[in-house]
Amino acid sequence: MASVTFRDVVKKFGSFTAVHDFNLEIRDKEFLVLLGPSGCGKTTTMRMVAGLEEATSGDIYIDADRINDVLPKYRDVAMVFQSYALYPHLSVEDNIGYPLKIRKVPPEEYKRRITEVARRVELDTMLKRLPKELSGGQRQRVALARAIVRTPRVFLMDEPLSNLDAKLRTQMRAELKHLQHELQVTTIYVTHDQIEAMTLAHRVAVMNRGVIEQLGTPREIYNDPRTLFVAGFIGSPAMNLIPGEVKDGVFASAGLRVGGAGHVSIPRAVLGVRPEDVHVANAEDQDVNLVAPIYSVELTGENTLVSLQLGGRLMTLRADKNFAGQIDQRVGVKIETDRIFLFDAETERRVDF
Amino acid sequence: MATRAWHRTREAIFRMLAYAVMAIALFITTFPVYWLATNSFKLDIDIFAVPPVWFEFSPTLKHYEAAFIGQPFLIYALNSLIIAVATTIVSLIFGTMAGYALARFHYPGRWRYQISFWILSTRMMPPIVTIIPLFIFFNFFNLLNTRLAVVVAYTAFNLPFVTWMMKSYFQDLPPELEEAAMVDGDTRWGAFVRVALPLARPGIVATAIFSLILAWNEFLLALILTQTDRSMTLPVGISGRVTQYTTHWGEISAAGFLASLPIIIFALIVQRHLVRGMSFGAVKG
Known part of the structure; x- marks a missing residue:
């Protein structure tokens, strides 16, 4: 004791x-x-x-x-x-x-x-x-x-x-x-x-x-x-961390736009989103956050890890185990906006919104 | 063209050369032992015969009788034994502790290296340099012609070597074992005695053998420090049979052969340790 x-x-x-x-x-x-x-x-x-x-x-x-x-x-x-x-x-x-x-x-x-x-x-x-x-x-x-x-x-x-x-x-x-x-x-x-x-x-x-x-x-x-x-550090596969800019609550990076962060503005920001909070959608949908080509598809058994090419980096998402996408196929992506994190790249601390 | 047959011939030649070199080395090392052994059983006339008598002589124990009954070689042997064993025990007691301390404890800056080097540096001068000071020193304490003086002098010369050898052995042991013992409730001393020492046993054995051989064979210091039958060691006693008018080759051979026998048997038994002892530090210094 x-x-x-x-x-x-x-x-x-x-x-x-x-x-x-x-x-x-x-x-x-x-x-x-x-x-x-x-x-x-x-x-x-x-x-x-x-x-x-x-x-x-x-x-x-x-x-x-x-x-x-x-x-x-x-x-x-x-x-x-x-x-x-x-x-x-x-x-x-x-x-x-x-x-x-x-x-x-x-x-x-x-x-x-x-x-x-x-x-x-x-x-x-x-x-x-x-x-x-x-x-x-x-x-x-x-x-x-x-x-x-x-x-x-x-x-x-x-x-x-x-x-x-x-x-x-x-x-x-x-x-x-x-x-x-x-x-x-x-x-x-x-x-x-x-x-x-x-x-x-x-x-x-x-x-x-x-x-x-x-x-x-x-x-x-x-x-x-x-x-x-x-x-x-926490989470496997790791959280997607994408550098970009936040202006009046909207995060923007190469080809990716995510809104819903109140009214914050961060000149050098990092968007964090876990693979399970990113979903595949139809590339033609109006409200997708991103359209990108598939880089690789890995079946783990209980679900499928899909990596997308986004600018010079990869973005990982966790899809259903029956996901049927092919490499190089372009897919749409929807991000759960209430599950995103924003970090200030300068201080490496989280910015609340 | 380098054909397969040529390769095979070349390999055979190399192997023959290697065996030839080994044979020469073996001859150089074993011939004196053979000569010593046979001379000790020969009559004086056969010892000095030209050409030498190799095998066909009538063996005699006359020289053994002369050395061990006529001369006090039994006492010399006893002195040698006591001195070698005592030197080894004392060197090991201090050497293992010093080696452990050098291997395990934190020292500021480069002091671990400095202290280790100082200890070793006492071996760097030839022993003869220290003989006159040692003689005066032991004379001052009235210790000349005692076994104690020889043990003290030998310990001083063996200790650096024992310390360094034990330091290397302890450095090879993972420190977590002693840490585990201390967390389990032991003191540093307890961890040393109950964990480090038992694990360093092969090292202790090898070090002890080296120390025994060094002390048993040493001649120079013993010659200066001992002049009486009661304190003299075997090497000194044997050299004493070279007298002003004659050299008693028979007695020298008999005593010399019996003096080298224990070391030879000892070395054969513990070969494995000796090899480990000589090659340790080759991988990790």
Whole structure:
């Protein structure tokens, strides 16, 4: 049961600033995901909570305790590493039991807790094996079991699923979510995979270049991106971002006109619209926003991704799975005007209308 | 025209050349051992025979008796053993810790490099340069002609080497393992003892072997620091059989052969480690 608070935290490596004036409060029992591209400072932020990196300035609290100068062993956090960091010379049982052995847990309880945890992650038949005799998914479970064998104040997970194949990742994702719900332990989870962030998090902090771009629930982050970076980073396929100009509420770019943005004017603007909010229409219709040739058609199974050539760039839309258009065919496009976002290209911030 | 047959012949010639070179190298390295071994079993008259007697001599243990019963070579061997083992243990205790510290901790600026280089630089001067200062030093502490003096001197010379070797081994280990241990509730020291050390075991074994061989074979320092039977090592004792009027080749061969035997057997057993020890750093320095 614990909250984690960052106050004005800065981390520098030499002259490079990895984390800038970082302020964040992670609530008790919350599943918070730090999401961002590689090198954005998300892992550094987590390592500062674990005590593996020292903050250059600022304060980090777990509950009311300032932990900046506390050794990792006294912080009572558990961490799952991207590489799993299993002790290669110890059996599965000794790996899971390591945190208990250090704490000198009495033998009966040691045995009981390992059996219980091993059963929970379905490793109870492999306790005598060495890590090298396990598959990737099993190793991942050992790492997880080592974290949950004691009840820490905070779980830290550094891209724990990134080394698994796609199918296993989806399965483990569901298990992680269930586990966190069951254990009710505050969790900080680092990933660059926006699907993981969306599916797991109570709240997501999107990071870029050492700062939080936006903090919110997955729904807020998806439906209400506050910056150009968040808009482009969240969603698969990515949001269409088209540069142009807004005059009195009408966005105009090469061949494309979209109205309905109140009365704002932005000289250098970026229009953002998600693929699912763009629809194919008859090229002869009067009210289409755009007529453009098809560049490619990709059937994903549940629907069809259609890319259109628009000026020098592509615009992606999600069409019905029965879409029958051909490459180079010219089609009309209708954009849901109440689902568009406008960004100022100078500040990279959203402009409300 | 380069035909297939020509290629095959050329390959055969190359292979024959390679074998010839290896045969010469093998001869150069094994002949002294053979000569040492056979001389130790020959009578004096056969040792000095011209042309040399290669195989047909009547073997005798007379020189072994002279060396190990008539002369105190057993004591020298014991001294060598104690000194080599003690040197290795002390060098390893300090060297692994120093190597770990150099491999893992943060140093401001280029200090990691500077400190490592300073440590190594003590190996750059020839040992003979330090002999007179060392002699005066041990004399001052009344430690001349003790095994302790030799152990201290050898440790000083082996430590940089052990430190560098262990540093390389620790650098090859992923730091996350020790980080995981610390987050799991261990101290840095606990992570070192329980995680890093067991994983560096092959490195420790290889380093220990190098250190043992160096200490066992060393001659110059031991010659200056020890002059009594109670402290002398095997190499010094053997050289002592070159006397003013005669050189006791038989005794020298007997003692020399028995002195090199443990090292040869040792090296054969741990070949694998030696190769790893010599080639590590080739990929990642």
